[in-house]
Amino acid sequence: MKMLYNITYIEFKLFLRTFVNVFFSLVFPSMLLLIFGGIYGNEPSDMFQGHGTVDVSVPAYIAMIIAVTGIMSLPLSVSGYRERKILKRLKATPINPFYILLSQILVNFIMTVLGMVILFLVGKIVFELDFMGEFFDC
Amino acid sequence: MIIEVEDLVVEYKGVQVVDHVSFSVEEGEIFGMIGPNGAGKTTTIECIEGIRENYSGSIRVLGLNPKVDRKKLYNLIGVQLQETSYQDKIKVWEICKMFSSFYANPLPYESLLNDFGLYDKVNSYVSKLSGGQRQKLAIILALIANPKIIFLDELSTGLDPQARRSMWELIKGLQKDGKTIYMTTHFMDEAEYLCNRIAIMDKGKVVAVDTVENLIKRFGLEETVVFKADELNMDEIERIAGVTSLERRGPEVCVKGREINFVNNILNYLGNNQIRYRDLKVIQPSLEDVFLKITAEKSEGM
Numbered sequence A: 001m002k003m004l005y006n007i008t009y010i011e012f013k014l015f016l017r018t019f020v021n022v023f024f025s026l027v028f029p030s031m032l033l034l035i036f037g038g039i040y041g042n043e044p045s046d047m048f049q050g051h052g053t054v055d056v057s058v059p060a061y062i063a064m065i066i067a068v069t070g071i072m073s074l075p076l077s078v079s080g081y082r083e084r085k086i087l088k089r090l091k092a093t094p095i096n097p098f099y100i101l102l103s104q105i106l107v108n109f110i111m112t113v114l115g116m117v118i119l120f121l122v123g124k125i126v127f128e129l130d131f132m133g134e135f136f137d138c
Numbered sequence B: 001m002i003i004e005v006e007d008l009v010v011e012y013k014g015v016q017v018v019d020h021v022s023f024s025v026e027e028g029e030i031f032g033m034i035g036p037n038g039a040g041k042t043t044t045i046e047c048i049e050g051i052r053e054n055y056s057g058s059i060r061v062l063g064l065n066p067k068v069d070r071k072k073l074y075n076l077i078g079v080q081l082q083e084t085s086y087q088d089k090i091k092v093w094e095i096c097k098m099f100s101s102f103y104a105n106p107l108p109y110e111s112l113l114n115d116f117g118l119y120d121k122v123n124s125y126v127s128k129l130s131g132g133q134r135q136k137l138a139i140i141l142a143l144i145a146n147p148k149i150i151f152l153d154e155l156s157t158g159l160d161p162q163a164r165r166s167m168w169e170l171i172k173g174l175q176k177d178g179k180t181i182y183m184t185t186h187f188m189d190e191a192e193y194l195c196n197r198i199a200i201m202d203k204g205k206v207v208a209v210d211t212v213e214n215l216i217k218r219f220g221l222e223e224t225v226v227f228k229a230d231e232l233n234m235d236e237i238e239r240i241a242g243v244t245s246l247e248r249r250g251p252e253v254c255v256k257g258r259e260i261n262f263v264n265n266i267l268n269y270l271g272n273n274q275i276r277y278r279d280l281k282v283i284q285p286s287l288e289d290v291f292l293k294i295t296a297e298k299s300e301g302m
Helices: A002-017 A019-040 A053-083 A086-091 A097-127 B041-049 B070-074 B092-102 B109-115 B131-143 B161-176 B188-194 B212-218 B234-238 B262-272 B287-300
Strands: B003-012 B015-025 B030-034 B056-061 B077-080 B149-153 B180-185 B197-202 B205-210 B223-229 B243-249 B252-257 B277-283
Touching: A002 A019, A002 A097, A002 B092, A019 A053, A019 A097, A053 A086, A053 A097, A086 A097, B003 B041, B015 B041, B015 B056, B015 B197, B015 B205, B030 B041, B030 B188, B041 B056, B041 B149, B041 B180, B077 B131, B092 B109, B092 B131, B109 B131, B131 B149, B131 B161, B161 B180, B161 B188, B180 B188, B188 B287, B197 B212, B197 B287, B205 B212, B205 B287, B212 B287, B223 B262, B234 B243, B234 B252, B234 B262, B243 B262, B252 B262
Parallel strands: B030 B180, B030 B197, B077 B149, B149 B180
Antiparallel strands: B003 B015, B003 B056, B197 B205, B223 B252, B223 B277, B243 B252
16 A cells, blocks of 8 residues: 555655646637636526626536546556656566556646646636535436 | 576567576585677576576576575575666655565665665765765665675676776675676676676577686686887797797797696797896786677687
8 A cells, every 4th residue: 555655645746747737628628618607607508508708618618627637647647657658667677567557547637636726616606606416426 | 506597598579599408506605607799698597596487497596596586586696687777756765665665574774775885875866866876776775685696797787897896895794795797797806806706608508617716727828928129039939838829020929838838938049048048028818808709709609
C-alpha cells in the first residue's frame, strides 16, 4: 500500500507540474464557460427547450474534461513512460505493474472530478446554473 | 556462485543474438563484460536482471530464477539500465523517495545522496542534472534496495574523463562494501582497472572469460620495445632470443617479442655492445590488444 500511496502522490505532483494537463482539465472548461456564458447569458431559450446556454454547456464541457484526462493525459503519460523506458526501469523494482497503472488512473480520476467541481461552481456562482440531476442518483 | 548462466539463448527474428552463453559470477567480485556494439551484452544483462523473459536456458541469481521469483529478486539486486530517462519534472528527492517505497528494507536515500555528493541537488529537477550527476543518481537508485548484486550497463558512456574516474572509485568502494558488481562496458581501460574477471563477448558468443592477466597471457601477445638509436646492426638484433619482428623507421626501432626475458635480452645487447640509445619504452600488451585480436580473428573468418 505504501508503494501505491507514494507513486500516486508523486504522480499527482507531476500532473500538477505539467501545464497542458492542468490547463485543459481545470482551467480551460471554466474559461470557455465564462466566455460563452458572458456572451449568451443563462436566460431560458426556446432553442434549448427552456434551458439556458450555461445549463446545456456545463454537461458538454464535463464531457470534454473526461475526454482530456481519459484520452489525452492518461494514455499519453503511460505511453510516454513506455517510450522513454521508465516502465522498463520500474520493471526492475519489486513494484506491482498494476500499481503504476492504478496510480495514473487515480490521479486522472481525481483531477477529472476536481475539474468538474470547479466548472460546476463557476456555473453556479457566476451564471446561477440550474442543476437538474441528482447528485447520487443511480 | 552468485550468478549462474547456463546455455542462454535469445532469438530475435530468427537470429540468435545470444548464442549458447554460459558463465558464472562469484560473490564479491567485479565482473565485466566487454564486446563490440551489438554483441549481445545488453541482452544478456537484461535476461539476468529479469527484464527480458523470452530466452531459453537457465539463469540463477542468488539461487533464484529471475522469471519466477521476480519480487524476491528485485529486493536483492540493484539495476542501472543503459538508457533510462525519468518522469518529466520529477525532483531528485521525489524519485528517491518513490524508489525507497518500493523496497522492503531501503537504505536512507539522504545518506546515499550525501555519499555521492548529490545532496545539494536534492531539490533539483532530474532533467536539470548533468550527465555525470544523472549517472550517479542511477547508481543511487540501484543502491536504495541495499542490494547484494549491482548491475551496471555502460555506466560511463558519455561521461567526461574526470567523472569517469570518480565513478570508478565509487564502484571500487561498492566492492569494498561487499557488493558483487556485474558491469558491461566499451572501455578497455575501465574493464582493466575495475574488473576482477572479464568476459569477452562477440556476435552473441562469450569468447573468453578470465582475469585480465590471464587473458593477455593466454592469447600470447607480444611485448614491444621502442627506442631510438643511430647506429645499429639490425641483423644482430633479429637474432636476439625471443624477437619475433623488427621494424625501423628512421632512427626509431620497434622490436616485438614474446619471451619472458625478451626485454632483458634487448637491454643486455644494447649495453654489451655499448650502443647509444634514447627514448626507450616498453609497451606491455593491454586488454585492448587482446580484445582487438579476438574480435578481428572473428571478422576475418566471416
